[in-house]
Amino acid sequence: MTKESSKAPPLYPKTHLLAASGIAALLSLALLVFPSSDVEAKRTTLSLELESPAEQLSQDQDAADAAQATNEPVVTPFAQIENSTEEPQETAQATPAVEEKKSPSHREVIVTKGDTLSTLFEKVGLPATSVHEILASDKQAKQFSQLKHGQKLEFELNPEGQLTNLHSKLSDLESITLTKNDKGYVFNRITSKPSVRSAYVHGVINSSLSQSAARAGLSHSLTMDMASVFGYDVDFAQDIRQGDEFDVIYEQKVVNGKAVGNGPILSARFTNRGKTYTAVRYTNKQGNASYYTADGNSMRKAFIRTPVDFARISSKFSMGRKHPILNKIRAHKGVDYAAPRGTPIKAAGDGKVMLAGRRGGYGNTVIIQHGATYTTLYGHMQGFAKGVKTGGTVKQGQVIGYIGTTGLSTGPHLHYEFQVNGVHVDPLGQKVAMADPISKAERARFLAQSQPLMARMDQEKSTMLASSKR
Numbered sequence: 001m002t003k004e005s006s007k008a009p010p011l012y013p014k015t016h017l018l019a020a021s022g023i024a025a026l027l028s029l030a031l032l033v034f035p036s037s038d039v040e041a042k043r044t045t046l047s048l049e050l051e052s053p054a055e056q057l058s059q060d061q062d063a064a065d066a067a068q069a070t071n072e073p074v075v076t077p078f079a080q081i082e083n084s085t086e087e088p089q090e091t092a093q094a095t096p097a098v099e100e101k102k103s104p105s106h107r108e109v110i111v112t113k114g115d116t117l118s119t120l121f122e123k124v125g126l127p128a129t130s131v132h133e134i135l136a137s138d139k140q141a142k143q144f145s146q147l148k149h150g151q152k153l154e155f156e157l158n159p160e161g162q163l164t165n166l167h168s169k170l171s172d173l174e175s176i177t178l179t180k181n182d183k184g185y186v187f188n189r190i191t192s193k194p195s196v197r198s199a200y201v202h203g204v205i206n207s208s209l210s211q212s213a214a215r216a217g218l219s220h221s222l223t224m225d226m227a228s229v230f231g232y233d234v235d236f237a238q239d240i241r242q243g244d245e246f247d248v249i250y251e252q253k254v255v256n257g258k259a260v261g262n263g264p265i266l267s268a269r270f271t272n273r274g275k276t277y278t279a280v281r282y283t284n285k286q287g288n289a290s291y292y293t294a295d296g297n298s299m300r301k302a303f304i305r306t307p308v309d310f311a312r313i314s315s316k317f318s319m320g321r322k323h324p325i326l327n328k329i330r331a332h333k334g335v336d337y338a339a340p341r342g343t344p345i346k347a348a349g350d351g352k353v354m355l356a357g358r359r360g361g362y363g364n365t366v367i368i369q370h371g372a373t374y375t376t377l378y379g380h381m382q383g384f385a386k387g388v389k390t391g392g393t394v395k396q397g398q399v400i401g402y403i404g405t406t407g408l409s410t411g412p413h414l415h416y417e418f419q420v421n422g423v424h425v426d427p428l429g430q431k432v433a434m435a436d437p438i439s440k441a442e443r444a445r446f447l448a449q450s451q452p453l454m455a456r457m458d459q460e461k462s463t464m465l466a467s468s469k470r
């Protein structure tokens, strides 16, 4: 047991939210602007079989051809992952201008400031007094009186000028109707279930990642997701370079041919300074989704759990508790591994050496930054391994130094700390994502899903490159 962690100053500012650091990283990305802001961007869709190979894939070749011809970032429906259950009346909807009449009995009106249901009724020639009758006919009908600016109301009138149907679209996925019957009006809420298709995006970074991604047609949220997926391998705050490129296949939610939202990234590739990383999303039989390399290793770098072989844990991680007698808070934000002097210490993962030198009570210390998210610290070393220097890089498992007792230490041991986004976590605990590869039992199922995604990214990209050379 050593006292170093309670005395040494915090190494890094702490953040409480994983998301906060992700946002910070992207904000700093936005500042990395290269001279040219031109981005080669292409967006197409793809045929994709997921878990239901029996499902018929549909293909909109005309739209795809149009996209090729104009080089416009157009997304066309291609793979129906899920069948939609849209209401037929939803499909008939066009979006004409205000007050345009589709037929003599059809009226449309857009809600503007100060409008009430009564004023809208008057605008379409219905007596304001009929509002009460209509609202009273169904308990839920008053949902029509909760008007929003810009909302469109569509009225169907019979030849006698009576309201037969009132319809309003609340969102791309939801609309409400009132339909006249013998007894009055019946209220209905129609919820459209979006169909899901896959979309492909390719971008080359000529400016910042966020600008390039936006030009390629990748939403901000998906850009964040991509940075998170590759965050174990790529330091998006510092390592992005002009010429880096990415391919992303993601789920897109569609209603009536219109994209209304995005699902998760299904697969992605990111080439950073000539090195390509690949990720595939896989949901295991227990229903847990995670990202893996194409050959089934976890995208989360599997850190070596124990940086010293043949050591015993002499002190565990503790955020500190009040000693009943001393009445002092003692935190031990790391794990101590006792071993004989000179025992090799290994880097827990690939990374940059932020420090290989003395650090107060830690004595001879190595601090390694692993991507943007993780930092490991190794204290009390007797000395550093050859070639391990501040500013250098190390590989997972590489010997970085040797067990000693420098600094505030009572005996030969390694003091090992693990930080996630600047927050100390227990390297032995569950909070650290020591992700495991795809299990043997699920390997075939994983490959059945990942291989078509890989093939599709290759195909989409080569098609795109071929067409751009024409």
Ligand SMILES: [Zn+2]
Pocket: 001, 002, 315, 332, 334, 335, 336, 414, 415, 416
């Ligand atoms: Zn310690």
